[in-house]
Amino acid sequence: MTPQPTGRRETRDGHDSVVIDRTFRAPIASVWAAVTESDRLARWVGTWTGDPTTGSVLFRMNAEGDDIEPETFTIHECVPPRRIALTSQVAGAPNAFHFLLELTEVAGTTTLTFSQSVPDQDMATGVGPGWEYYLDRLVAAETGADVAGVDFGDYYPAQSDYYRALFA
Template sequence: MTSTPAPPAGRREVRDGTSYVVLTRTFHAPVEDVWAAVTEPERLARWIGTWTGDPASGEVAFRMTAEGDGVAEETYRIDVCEPPRRLVLRTSVGDDDAEWKLELDLAESDGVTTLTFAQVMADPAVAENVGPGWDYYLDRLVAAESGRDASEVAWDDYYPARSEHYRAEFS
């Protein structure tokens, strides 16, 4: 059984002259638990993928598993890792080696942890694809962390249904 997702809440935000797509999710859990959900390979596997390697080296190999078999492994460079509050990663994507910079910030108040996810949007044209994608994956994270099966979150509810919202945010 699937449930209808909330409307898209991702927004454009400018930080130091750079455009980002920013999305937030809240969890009724301590910050350490949410940190584990976004950093531990076994917990990541429940909603998006898994990684191997030694984070102390400054990079890990990430494999997206939420999209089935055949997705190539990608190298993620770890720019900032301040457990359990901040993680900044970079990776090259696509044939043109475009770089994605991802930022995850966690804050806890009264037993509720807010995850703020941000990705640099150097090319506003990709927001109509990237925004719905992160809405989808973050809702899978919420489902997994609330004890539901992340596969109940249906991609067709996100894309192309949410593309116009992100096109408008970045136009």
């Protein structure tokens, strides 16, 4: 079953981006930990190694196979538990990717607004469905649901046309 795509196109920190929200019935500190602590990230997307106080970490996605190489993520801004701005430069890619995670809490409910820069329409067809998938895995991890039950095949390529149209 294909989930309804929820992303939108916005300019975030000066970059044309895919923006996706997810809401949690959890305090902001808990959601912040889920998106910044390596052991919590491992439940839904990947792990990082290194010392964040140096301004960068190595990040390796864990749901895309065993041959995925780690990427260097540069930390440009970190304001716990509200905002983190990062870039990733994939070897051989012409552009760095800009990520922004912003969290707000109202009455015990936390909203995560996630964005990734998207340089063109073709990139949007994979980035949008990919982050819909990963953020639904985050929701599953944080609500105690089966993360393995979130199937990438339900998102891609089914949501690709939606994201292509957003960036047309």
